[in-house]
Structures are given as C-alpha cells and as structure tokens.
Amino acid sequence: MKPVIEQSKKRKRGRPRLISQHPRAEHRRAQIRDAQRTYRRKKEQTIADLRAQISKLQSAIDSMRQAFFELYNEGRRVGIRHHDLTFVETLTSVMVKIMEISKEVDIGVELAHLNLLKD
Numbered sequence: 001m002k003p004v005i006e007q008s009k010k011r012k013r014g015r016p017r018l019i020s021q022h023p024r025a026e027h028r029r030a031q032i033r034d035a036q037r038t039y040r041r042k043k044e045q046t047i048a049d050l051r052a053q054i055s056k057l058q059s060a061i062d063s064m065r066q067a068f069f070e071l072y073n074e075g076r077r078v079g080i081r082h083h084d085l086t087f088v089e090t091l092t093s094v095m096v097k098i099m100e101i102s103k104e105v106d107i108g109v110e111l112a113h114l115n116l117l118k119d
Contacts, residue, residue, distance in 0.1 A: 050112075058109055065102055068095075 079088040
C-alpha cells in the first residue's frame with residue numbers, strides 16, 4: 001500500500017507531509033522531535049551556565065587585579081621610603097607579568113563570548 005500525500009489548499013514549503021497509517025511511525029517521529037527539543041534545551045542551558053561562569057571568573061580576576069594594584073602601590077611606597085630599589089624592581093617586574101597575564105585572560109574571555117554567541 002502506497003502512502004497518501006496530504007493535499008492542502010495553500011502550498012507549504014518543504015517536503016509534502018505523508019499521511020501515515022502506522023501509529024508506530026507517528027510515535028517515533030514524536031519521540032525524535034521530543035529528543036531534539038530536549039537537546040536544544042540542554043544546549044541553551046549549558047551556554048547560559050558557561051556565560052554565567054565567565055562573568056564570575058571575570059569578576060574574580062578584576063577583584064584580584066585591583067587587590068594587587070593596591071598591594072603594588074603600597075609596596076612601592078614602602079620600598080622607596082626604605083630605599084630598597086631591588087624590592088621596587090621586583091615588584092614592578094611582577095606587576096608587568098600580571099598585566100600581561102591579565103591581557104591574555106581578557107582576550108580569552110572575549111573569544112569565549114564570541115564563540116558562545118555563534119552557537
């Protein structure tokens with residue numbers, strides 16, 4: 001027996017719907033649609049969770065950066081007052097490294113945001 005093609009008054013896009021005489025086939029299609037919905041929902045939730053995690057990590061990095069700047073400024077003040085130039089140079093070197101790492105992290109966060117926006 002050949003499946004009957006459903007005719008409608010206005011033509012819809014895509015492949016014409018087949019009228020199935022098999023309830024198993026309809027059940028399977030419904031099962032597949034449900035699985036697709038579940039997959040999309042999980043994917044969207046994962047993306048939302050990752051965005052939230054990125055925001056938390058960025059906030060933590062900003063807080064650590066600010067705390068180090070405060071320590072750096074105080075360390076320079078104390079080092080200069082005690083004429084300890086080696087300490088000031090070491091502190092400045094560490095500051096430069098932290099700034100470089102911070103820039104790398106900022107770039108990584110921006111790329112992560114862009115990748116999440118694509119999906």
